[in-house]
Amino acid sequence: MSVNLPGTALAVAAGLSAGAAAAALCAPDRIRVRLVGTLSALLGAAGAVAGGAALAGHTYAARLPDLFALSGVTLQVDALSGVFLAIAGAVVSATSIYGIGYASGPGRGRWAQALWPLFAFSLLLVPAAGSVSTLLVAWELMALCSLLLVVSGDPASGRVREAGVWYAVMTHLGLVAILTGLLWLGAAAHTETFAGLRIAAAGISPAVRGGVFVLLLIGFGSKAGMAPLHAWLPRAHPEAPSPVSALMSAAMVNLGIYGLVRFGLDLMGAGSRWWWLTTMTLGALSAVYGIVQAAVANDLKRLLAYSTVENLGLVLVGVGAAGVFQDSGHPALAVLALAAALLHTAAHAAFKTVLFLGAGSVLHATGTRDLDELGGLRTRMPVTTGVFALGALGAAALPGGAAFPSEWLLLQSLIHGLAVPGTLVVVVLPVTVGAIALSAGLAVATFVKALGTGFLAKARSRAAEQAHEARGSMRTGMGLAAAACAALAVLPGAAGPALARATACAVPGGGPRVSAGVARQLTALGSTLWPLMLVAVTLGALVLLRAGLALVSRRAGQRATAPLWDCGAPPLTARMEYTATSFAEPLQRVFDDVLAPESDLDVTPHAESAYLVERIAYSRAVPDRVEHRLYNPVVHTVRRAGLAARALADGSVHRYLGYGFGSVVILLLVLAAAR
Amino acid sequence: MSAPVLVSLAQVLLVLLGAxxxxxxxxxxxxxxxxxTGGGVLQPWRDLLKLLxxxxxxxxxxxAAFRFAPLLGVACSGVAAAAIPLLSTRTGLGAGADLIAVVALLTLATAALALAGLDTATAFGGMGASREMTITALAEPAVLTAVCALAAKVGSTNLPAIVAATLSHGARPASPANLLAAVALAVVVLAETGRLPVDNPSTHLELTMVHEAMVLEYSGPDLAMVELGAAMRLTVLLGLWSALFAPWGITTTADPARLLLGLAAFAGKTLLLGCLIAAGEVFMAKVRLFRVPELLAGSFLLAVLAVSASFFLA
Structure with missing residues (x-):
């Protein structure tokens, strides 16, 4: 009897998850952290094996009718699930190993640790679900675990509590949208398994499918940080403990993309063009808005959270473009765009894990995330600085970085997409290319800022001066993620066959020629990118130059130390350095209309004369404008309605009985009318 | 060694010595x-040798960022010189000579130098880095959109393919899409090489500097590398611009006689473009830093128009 690899690996992962959770609750303190971390890392590895096997062509389908009372559990794993399983598994492994060192300090309780393997397993369960009910249960498990982990950081802190409330409300509004959409779809198709939906979807009226898609776009889009539904991200990510932020930002948000691809492209067969043009437009909007906010953010983790909004926006552009091309009968282009989106998802997962774990090490070592108070970490934390630099190179999408091949592929698909007829497409595609380019340019500025002011230069505070290098296991976790980053940067072609299989699940009819093109990767319809050669030639030239310079210049070995140019007024102190705020000031000024920054100047005159100034206080903040304009009015209205509704409950029992009677009468009337 | 690799090496040497x-x-x-009166044409070489x-x-x-950035700048410009068909479309990087990759490589060099500026921990270094990155970030959309306009017609972002396609259709350089893209890219080339009206390469006033502020701490051989990198960058970008919009003289073979002709054409075109810039700078003042985004936004608009033109007027 042959063993089904994805199924076995998933079963092992389930066992490890239960084991790790039990260990977190029962094991003695001495070995608890190490044991839970190791078991969770193995759980991640099992997930990665399941995903890898699915990408290699093994599929798995199972039905466990006894597990849940009414619906049972249906599982199915194909290559598309495999992409997300493999990413989630790898991220879980790296962050779990990192977590051993991170959690060793005081402050993390047994419950938070028990939730970690459950959250990790739910991340594997979502892409492995094979029916609507299984997906919804896994989705809610994921939402609840992540919510509790977010607030596990420092429950006493007001900001953590606020972040928790925002996240709880938004994730559940998203769940309501997904639940309504999927129930509507299931009711129209009279089935809830994915296999059944795929067959029945063609017979459903376009209006119903359109409605379902809009609901799913809201629900899955908000999980993927799609603007304007991204507001929870820059709140929850910074406040959560860093391994949790990494896991949420690198693995959880991807599942929003999975949902859209699975339901929109695969099960509902691409639908209409307006679905995907909307997706693309919102994706481009998220990309630009996210990176503009990241460019002016001072809080390192907030910056990374906004960068997640940007990158998932780019992925949404790819998914939207795939839908548009599929709808207009260009499956070859659709395969290319979807491959770019999936590759970018993987690249983003790799570099964002590195960056969040690096930020966690900095927070661990200095106690601050404020870039204006960091600096000079390169001497005290060389390993962290090195891996953060690699991650930043990836996030900036420069050659040698993880995101460069995927963004290149995305641009290729859009450039070739100009051949698709339709004026709307011709207007949308160039503007989208411009938006991608703008976000790429701003990403370079953003990550030069993060690396340059956070890690290079001089320390701007005592905390940064006294930083210490991360512990051994933290370095291992970061190192693993950095290795994945480097591999994706120079050998994206190795992922080619897997991507070809995954895209074939969602975009039928791509044809063997295109699949082969994607398989050699980066041979996109007449253009070739050869990142390994590019990096090797550049590094070769660098080494050659250095050797040549050593020959020419006589005293290259011994460099005398020279003082810095201080305009003749020493000493140069750290207070004279450019800070992250000052670095971003020109960009903040350029995007003034988008960001609407708030600054406040408070001048206190001297008691004896109004002309003498005693003190000047300056404060500046760049609030999320979408949040201000869109969310606050809604929140205020709801709060006012809630206060008004208090008048209804005055404590009189007679009145409450009256409400009950009234409700029953209305219910009966509705039922009578509906019959 | 195969002929295309030799062509690439010749291009790199040409740019290295000629810049x-x-x-x-x-x-x-x-x-x-x-x-x-001014210094002689050889003066930059004399300065470089003195600094070395x-x-x-x-x-x-x-x-390390400060130490390696100048070397990376020269290396990136060198690889770009090897990839762009300056003399012949048969370059050594072949199918890997991608227009987007070349643009990204030059951006990498800028980012490295900006990190070096921040690494010095002086206000000037930070100021220069901040300004340079702002300009680069805003120039990027114009570049890539113009690239999109050029590539959409040829169906490839492969540089030799684009140049070869332009060469085989004599009338193409004058098409509306090409003209619009040419103007858009010209503005970007000025911004990316730190010329007027975006940055003044001969300024000595720190408060108005962009590039010069960023590299204020460099001296000796390191400064030589910075200067060489900047000169090579200028040459490579002018060469790229002329290869895309005025590819006359670039051969599609590796025949030595035609390569020599290509060399003469390259030298002539680059010198002409350089002289046009220099002559223009005499009559022009640097614009305020916060007017630069307007200039680059205009260039982006032209690039978008170029894409539309390539579709509607095809």
Missing amino acids: PLLVGAMRRLRARMEGR RKAPLHPQGTG
């Missing part, structure tokens, strides 16, 4: 037009 001469010629022309002989210094508190 300081181009800068010298531009400075000479500008000096003459301003009524000064000096002892390298280690400015207090700087690290």
Whole structure:
């Protein structure tokens, strides 16, 4: 009897998850952290094996009718699930190993640790679900675990509590949208398994499918940080403990993309063009808005959270473009765009894990995330600085970085997409290319800022001066993620066959020629990118130059130390350095209309004369404008309605009985009318 | 060694040796037009050799980013010189000579130098880095959209393919899409090489500097590399612009006689473009830093128009 690899690996992962959770609750303190971390890392590895096997062509389908009372559990794993399983598994492994060192300090309780393997397993369960009910249960498990982990950081802190409330409300509004959409779809198709939906979807009226898609776009889009539904991200990510932020930002948000691809492209067969043009437009909007906010953010983790909004926006552009091309009968282009989106998802997962774990090490070592108070970490934390630099190179999408091949592929698909007829497409595609380019340019500025002011230069505070290098296991976790980053940067072609299989699940009819093109990767319809050669030639030239310079210049070995140019007024102190705020000031000024920054100047005159100034206080903040304009009015209205509704409950029992009677009468009337 | 690899090596050597001469010629022309005598065409080479002989210094508190950025700048410009069909479309990087990759490689060099500026921990370094990154970030959309306009017609972002396609259709360079893209890219080339009206390469006032502020701490051989990298960058970008919009003289073979013709054409075109820039700079002042985004936004608009034109007027 042959063993089904994805199924076995998933079963092992389930066992490890239960084991790790039990260990977190029962094991003695001495070995608890190490044991839970190791078991969770193995759980991640099992997930990665399941995903890898699915990408290699093994599929798995199972039905466990006894597990849940009414619906049972249906599982199915194909290559598309495999992409997300493999990413989630790898991220879980790296962050779990990192977590051993991170959690060793005081402050993390047994419950938070028990939730970690459950959250990790739910991340594997979502892409492995094979029916609507299984997906919804896994989705809610994921939402609840992540919510509790977010607030596990420092429950006493007001900001953590606020972040928790925002996240709880938004994730559940998203769940309501997904639940309504999927129930509507299931009711129209009279089935809830994915296999059944795929067959029945063609017979459903376009209006119903359109409605379902809009609901799913809201629900899955908000999980993927799609603007304007991204507001929870820059709140929850910074406040959560860093391994949790990494896991949420690198693995959880991807599942929003999975949902859209699975339901929109695969099960509902691409639908209409307006679905995907909307997706693309919102994706481009998220990309630009996210990176503009990241460019002016001072809080390192907030910056990374906004960068997640940007990158998932780019992925949404790819998914939207795939839908548009599929709808207009260009499956070859659709395969290319979807491959770019999936590759970018993987690249983003790799570099964002590195960056969040690096930020966690900095927070661990200095106690601050404020870039204006960091600096000079390169001497005290060389390993962290090195891996953060690699991650930043990836996030900036420069050659040698993880995101460069995927963004290149995305641009290729859009450039070739100009051949698709339709004026709307011709207007949308160039503007989208411009938006991608703008976000790429701003990403370079953003990550030069993060690396340059956070890690290079001089320390701007005592905390940064006294930083210490991360512990051994933290370095291992970061190192693993950095290795994945480097591999994706120079050998994206190795992922080619897997991507070809995954895209074939969602975009039928791509044809063997295109699949082969994607398989050699980066041979996109007449253009070739050869990142390994590019990096090797550049590094070769660098080494050659250095050797040549050593020959020419006589005293290259011994460099005398020279003082810095201080305009003749020493000493140069750290207070004279450019800070992250000052670095971003020109960009903040350029995007003034988008960001609407708030600054406040408070001048206190001297008691004896109004002309003498005693003190000047300056404060500046760049609030999320979408949040201000869109969310606050809604929140205020709801709060006012809630206060008004208090008048209804005055404590009189007679009145409450009256409400009950009234409700029953209305219910009966509705039922009578509906019959 | 195969012929294409030799062509690439020849291009790299040409840019390496010729870039300081181009800068010298531009400075000479500008000096003459301003009524000064100016240094000779060879002056930049004399400066470089003098700097290379000096002892390298280690400015207090700087690290690896500061040390390696100038080398990376020269290396990136060198790889770009090898990839762009300056003399022949048969370059050594072949199918890997991608337009987007070349643009990204040059951005990588800018980012490295900006990190070096921040690494010095002085206000000037940070100021220069901040301004340079702002300009680069805003120039990027114009570049890539113009690239999109050029590539959409050819169906490839492969540089030799684009140049070869333009060469085989004699009338193409004058199409509306090409003209619009040419103007858009010209503005970006000025911004990316730190010329007027975006940045003044001969400024000595720190508060108005962009590039010069960023590299204020460099001296000796390191400064030589910074200067060489900047000159090569200028040459490579001018070469790229002329290869895309005026590819006359670029051969599609590796025949030595035609390569020599290509060499003469390249030298002539680059010198002409350089002289045009230098002559223009005599009559132009640097615009305020916060007017630069308007300039780049205009360039982006032209690039978008180029894409639309390539579709509607095809």
